[in-house]
Amino acid sequence: MSVPQRVLDIAEGIRSMRIRGAGKIARAAAEALKIAAQEYRGGGGEEDFRKYMEHVAQILLSTRPTAVSLPNAVYYVMHRLEKASGSIGDLVDAVVAAADEFIRESLEAVQRIAMYGAKLIPSGAVVLTHCHSTAAVSVIAAAYKMGRVRKVYSTETRPFYQGRITMRHLLSAGVPATQIPDSAVRYIMREVDVVVVGADTITSNGALINKVGTSQVALAAHEARVRFYTAAETYKFSPATVIGEPVPIEFRDPSEIVPRGWIEAHRGIEVLNPAFDITPPNYIDAIITEMGVIPPQAAILVLMERYGWAIEKMRHREPPRLRFEETVDQR
Ligand code: RI2
Numbered sequence: 001m002s003v004p005q006r007v008l009d010i011a012e013g014i015r016s017m018r019i020r021g022a023g024k025i026a027r028a029a030a031e032a033l034k035i036a037a038q039e040y041r042g043g044g045g046e047e048d049f050r051k052y053m054e055h056v057a058q059i060l061l062s063t064r065p066t067a068v069s070l071p072n073a074v075y076y077v078m079h080r081l082e083k084a085s086g087s088i089g090d091l092v093d094a095v096v097a098a099a100d101e102f103i104r105e106s107l108e109a110v111q112r113i114a115m116y117g118a119k120l121i122p123s124g125a126v127v128l129t130h131c132h133s134t135a136a137v138s139v140i141a142a143a144y145k146m147g148r149v150r151k152v153y154s155t156e157t158r159p160f161y162q163g164r165i166t167m168r169h170l171l172s173a174g175v176p177a178t179q180i181p182d183s184a185v186r187y188i189m190r191e192v193d194v195v196v197v198g199a200d201t202i203t204s205n206g207a208l209i210n211k212v213g214t215s216q217v218a219l220a221a222h223e224a225r226v227r228f229y230t231a232a233e234t235y236k237f238s239p240a241t242v243i244g245e246p247v248p249i250e251f252r253d254p255s256e257i258v259p260r261g262w263i264e265a266h267r268g269i270e271v272l273n274p275a276f277d278i279t280p281p282n283y284i285d286a287i288i289t290e291m292g293v294i295p296p297q298a299a300i301l302v303l304m305e306r307y308g309w310a311i312e313k314m315r316h317r318e319p320p321r322l323r324f325e326e327t328v329d330q331r
Pocket of ligand 1: 021
């Protein structure tokens with residue numbers, strides 16, 4: 001099954017993190033499905049087209065495992081294809097319309113989040129952020145425009161240094177910002193009024209999966225009684241967690257941490273590079289979504305409203321529940 005080179009390039013861009021950030025990879029995946037549909041050249045009829053699109057969807061889903069925005073974008077488009085009927089042209093139109101809609105809505109969501117989140121920042125605030133999140137930076141930039149932000153601390157975010165991207169964006173928005181090493185978070189926390197970070201995945205119990213180090217930031221904020229907010233579009237909420245699926249944490253190549261030569265010179269040494277960690281809901285003051293500012297405990301409500309259909313589908317795929325005696329026997 002021949003897949004257009006542009007689609008493969010997008011998939012590789014996501015895998016290598018040339019395209020990164022949970023929102024951006026979701027939009028890139030939607031765009032890739034759109035390109036794939038438009039460039040379909042197989043002559044095998046409707047069934048062949050559906051199989052081809054399913055194949056492209058699988059390629060995109062296999063690129064990065066943690067940010068649920070990616071599968072949510074893919075399922076958003078594929079669900080519309082599933083419901084569509086008619087000629088190949090009609091199916092292509094359905095894919096294009098769904099992809100465009102997802103991209104437009106996801107960009108609008110960030111704007112809305114900026115608007116709601118800015119109001120949570122107290123006047124004259126010192127803000128701390130971790131990694132680079134378009135949603136979090138939008139909140140900070142909007143709050144700065146309202147005259148509420150005095151200064152921002154941005155962590156480097158080793159090993160990929162996304163903090164430098166944050167610094168560039170803050171600079172172009174005119175926001176005074178200082179880069180700090182990740183290890184300085186607890187030291188600097190005494191100056192901080194509020195923490196705003198992004199999100200890769202929100203689970204059904206309101207936990208936040210975000211760039212590794214986020215949970216340490218949350219812990220330091222909690223200790224210092226500093227408010228901790230996450231800016232998360234609703235397509236970053238994971239329907240699969242409602243049926244108990246764990247969120248896979250991506251482990252990237254150790255060479256992102258230490259040069260390959262160093263690893264080879266120190267045979268037997270192990271280097272681990274987890275890309276994300278989990279912040280429990282009790283460390284989160286609020287999740288800023290485009291539907292409104294919610295406590296983490298309300299994550300399930302967002303999931304039922306936004307992904308009720310997907311959760312229903314997943315439930316049907318689940319094997320029948322064990323009877324009580326059987327679960328006891330298993331222990
Ligand atoms: P936006 C990033 O992951 C960071 O963890 C960031 O907080 C999150 O995506 C959300 O980013 P990575 O792709 O969608 O750098 O808000 O591993 O831009």
